[in-house]
Amino acid sequence: MKLRTTKIVLLALLASSPALAQDRLRMSTTTSTENSGLLKVLLPPFEKQCNCHVDVISVGTGKALKLGETGDVDVVLVHARKLEDKFVADGYGLNRRDVMYNDFVIIGPASDPAHVKGTKTSAEAFKRIADSKSTFISRGDESGTHQKEKEIWAEAGVTPQGNWYRSAGQGMGEVITMATEQRAYTLSDRGTYNAFRHGKTDLAVVFEGEKGLFNPYGVIAVNPKKFPHAKYDLAMKFVDFITGPEGQKIIANYKVEGDPIFFVYK
Amino acid sequence: MRVPFYQLAGIEAHYHDKIALMVDELALRGGQLNVVAGLNGSGKSTLLNVLAFLMQPTQGVVKFSGKRVRWDRAQLRELRQSVTLVHQDPFLFRGSVASNVSYGAKARGISGYALQERVRESLELVGLSGFEARNANGLSGGEARRVVLARALACDPEVILLDEPLAYVDELSTRIIESLLVALVHRGVLVVVSSHDPTLGLRLNARTIRLRQGRLIQDSEPQEMYAAKSPENSVYAIL
Amino acid sequence: MGSFTQSVGTAFSLIFSADREVYAAVWTSVSTAAWSTVIASLFGLPIGMAIGLSDFPLKRLAVILLNSLMAMPTVVLGLLIFGLLSRQGVLGGLGLLFTPKAIIVGQSLLAIPIIANYALSAVRAADARILPTALTLGASTVQSFNQLTNEIRFGIMAAVIAGFGRVISEVGVAMMLGGNIRWYTRTMTTAIALETSKGEFAFGLALGIVLMLISFSINVGLSSMQEEHQP
Numbered sequence: 001m002k003l004r005t006t007k008i009v010l011l012a013l014l015a016s017s018p019a020l021a022q023d024r025l026r027m028s029t030t031t032s033t034e035n036s037g038l039l040k041v042l043l044p045p046f047e048k049q050c051n052c053h054v055d056v057i058s059v060g061t062g063k064a065l066k067l068g069e070t071g072d073v074d075v076v077l078v079h080a081r082k083l084e085d086k087f088v089a090d091g092y093g094l095n096r097r098d099v100m101y102n103d104f105v106i107i108g109p110a111s112d113p114a115h116v117k118g119t120k121t122s123a124e125a126f127k128r129i130a131d132s133k134s135t136f137i138s139r140g141d142e143s144g145t146h147q148k149e150k151e152i153w154a155e156a157g158v159t160p161q162g163n164w165y166r167s168a169g170q171g172m173g174e175v176i177t178m179a180t181e182q183r184a185y186t187l188s189d190r191g192t193y194n195a196f197r198h199g200k201t202d203l204a205v206v207f208e209g210e211k212g213l214f215n216p217y218g219v220i221a222v223n224p225k226k227f228p229h230a231k232y233d234l235a236m237k238f239v240d241f242i243t244g245p246e247g248q249k250i251i252a253n254y255k256v257e258g259d260p261i262f263f264v265y266k
Numbered sequence: 267m268r269v270p271f272y273q274l275a276g277i278e279a280h281y282h283d284k285i286a287l288m289v290d291e292l293a294l295r296g297g298q299l300n301v302v303a304g305l306n307g308s309g310k311s312t313l314l315n316v317l318a319f320l321m322q323p324t325q326g327v328v329k330f331s332g333k334r335v336r337w338d339r340a341q342l343r344e345l346r347q348s349v350t351l352v353h354q355d356p357f358l359f360r361g362s363v364a365s366n367v368s369y370g371a372k373a374r375g376i377s378g379y380a381l382q383e384r385v386r387e388s389l390e391l392v393g394l395s396g397f398e399a400r401n402a403n404g405l406s407g408g409e410a411r412r413v414v415l416a417r418a419l420a421c422d423p424e425v426i427l428l429d430e431p432l433a434y435v436d437e438l439s440t441r442i443i444e445s446l447l448v449a450l451v452h453r454g455v456l457v458v459v460s461s462h463d464p465t466l467g468l469r470l471n472a473r474t475i476r477l478r479q480g481r482l483i484q485d486s487e488p489q490e491m492y493a494a495k496s497p498e499n500s501v502y503a504i505l
Numbered sequence: 506m507g508s509f510t511q512s513v514g515t516a517f518s519l520i521f522s523a524d525r526e527v528y529a530a531v532w533t534s535v536s537t538a539a540w541s542t543v544i545a546s547l548f549g550l551p552i553g554m555a556i557g558l559s560d561f562p563l564k565r566l567a568v569i570l571l572n573s574l575m576a577m578p579t580v581v582l583g584l585l586i587f588g589l590l591s592r593q594g595v596l597g598g599l600g601l602l603f604t605p606k607a608i609i610v611g612q613s614l615l616a617i618p619i620i621a622n623y624a625l626s627a628v629r630a631a632d633a634r635i636l637p638t639a640l641t642l643g644a645s646t647v648q649s650f651n652q653l654t655n656e657i658r659f660g661i662m663a664a665v666i667a668g669f670g671r672v673i674s675e676v677g678v679a680m681m682l683g684g685n686i687r688w689y690t691r692t693m694t695t696a697i698a699l700e701t702s703k704g705e706f707a708f709g710l711a712l713g714i715v716l717m718l719i720s721f722s723i724n725v726g727l728s729s730m731q732e733e734h735q736p
Contacts, residue, residue, distance in 0.1 A: 418642075
């Protein structure tokens with residue numbers, strides 16, 4: 001009878017209720033950080049040490065910080081210095097520390113129709129793209145990458161608009177895929193590009209190396225004074241781990257298909 | 267003379283905006299076979315639904331066994347324990363014949379061996395012994411009608427109302443049903459049967475109440491009257 | 506599509522290789538969907554049946570409202586519940602956000618209108634003689650409604666199946682309220698979204714195939730429960 005089957009189903013469900021025996025640390029980070037795959041190697045040693053679980057919620061930069069502002073996470077790992085500073089200044093976070101860095105690169109079709117290769121500055125590169133009306137895909141989501149992109153346009157004295165400029169409103173991976181399909185240029189962090197380089201995109205790096213394209217990552221613990229339930233001690237343990245010798249070694253040694261993704265400060 | 271089971275006064279029932287039933291005065295006594303005769307649309311079903319306490323008339327007073335019917339849920343549930351209606355095109359619940367026949371008895375709290383016996387006896391009364399395990403879905407028209415009748419009998423009610431029980435029924439089933447109705451009346455049950463067959467009342471020696479367009483136009487008593495129903499004279503004492 | 510056959514192959518190797526991560530995602534999908542369907546049925550079936558059986562002045566409006574709620578975009582519902590469950594929100598103190606329980610809350614709310622709507626239809630299509638027959642045999646109101654539910658079992662089961670289908674396949678609520686946390690709130694659908702964002706289309710498709718196979722198997726089971734009770 002249906003009643004018997006219902007009982008069996010309910011018993012199975014009760015067995016499925018997740019046990020929350022261990023301590024859980026909640027961290028918000030950006031999709032590019034998660035997609036780089038670093039956390040898969042960085043977190044397990046820490047989890048073993050502290051006998052805890054780190055719950056990673058990867059979203060856009062804006063949302064990652066917002067989760068810190070609402071106290072929905074205990075620690076934030078992002079790469080948007082100006083926004084990070086504001087986050088601390090507004091009292092949402094304590095103890096911001098540098099963790100690692102990589103850089104931004106301009107990628108585009110290997111044929112380089114806008115002749116970006118050989119330009120001296122990123123601003124000049126962008127100006128050439130605008131002048132030739134070559135398709136450019138923007139993150140369009142107020143992420144760290146998007147902020148950097150806007151800075152470069154400002155420096156180039158260009159307001160990008162027109163059919164050639166497409167604001168995607170999505171993460172880095174999706175944008176690289178879009179740029180690949182549409183034979184377009186875009187600004188990407190090197191980590192995500194390297195992850196895509198082998199088989200998922202045929203776009204090439206057309207500009208790199210400028211000081212202004214420096215992309216630093218910061219980790220911030222959520223302020224316990226503002227959010228008493230935030231796991232501050234555990235968060236600080238995490239911060240100490242990833243900025244300490246063991247964590248830094250893991251970060252420096254992390255490679256995807258032989259390419260390093262992140263660099264540590266010496 | 268016993269208190270009549272039903273006393274209807276000033277009854278009016280509407281269907282949408284039309285008058286479906288209008289009866290100034292009607293009394294029905296236990297131990298009597300009543301035929302409500304009339305054409306389709308004359309108000310027969312409406313009258314039966316009122317007597318079954320399934321439909322509240324828009325106007326008028328209904329008294330059952332001396333008590334006035336207030337038409338509130340609690341009283342209705344109690345009243346319906348004494349009265350059962352067999353619909354014109356009756357509905358069999360999904361499942362076995364036994365689960366159907368036992369439905370009313372179960373609702374009255376009968377269970378276990380007593381319930382089994384009640385089902386067996388009811389099926390025997392309608393000539394369907396051994397049909398307990400049969401699926402209600404696969405029965406012939408006549409068999410289905412008899413199962414529905416068995417289901418009503420299993421309630422052991424004081425009043426049985428039947429809406430056109432003999433319409434489109436085969437000859438064997440007709441004979442069984444007619445003799446069963448007469449037997450019931452002998453035991454003191456109040457039986458009301460609606461029919462468009464004007465000769466039914468004569469054949470069964472019943473009081474005939476004739477309706478036309480919702481109004482009572484004729485009321486002829488039968489030649490004989492039967493004893494009123496009492497507990498020792500339960501339907502099952504027939505066997 | 507060459508990558509499709511590749512995906513089919515990957516799908517089967519995932520199932521048979523007992524990939525722990527995939528199994529974890531499958532388990533999360535199935536258990537949250539199951540809980541949500543049960544909870545949604547407890548609310549949706551009575552609501553749908555009650556509306557179907559009763560007559561009240563705003564009945565037509567209620568039915569239209571129910572119909573419209575079925576088309577609620579999952580992301581919108583996710584957003585609304587997010588606002589409630591966030592620490593800043595009214596129910597923030599419960600700490601439910603980014604746990605499987607939050608997904609269950611969201612998915613239950615998603616499924617209730619669907620189940621209610623199907624139950625409403627089942628009741629409407631039910632034979633009008635069922636209730637009067639039960640009542641005239643001496644049943645109480647509760648008993649007669651139970652009998653009605655019994656008689657429209659097929660339609661009721663269809664409601665439950667529809668509700669389950671909706672929640673196991675959705676991604677908006679699971680992503681918003683669960684956060685796609687590895688091992689914890691990552692469902693099949695959020696995993697697919699993640700793989701897609703990483704450009705791993707073939708793998709994402711493979712996960713999709715696994716999800717469809719599981720969904721199919723569960724529906725076979727549920728449907729057999731329907732058939733069992735057919736006359």
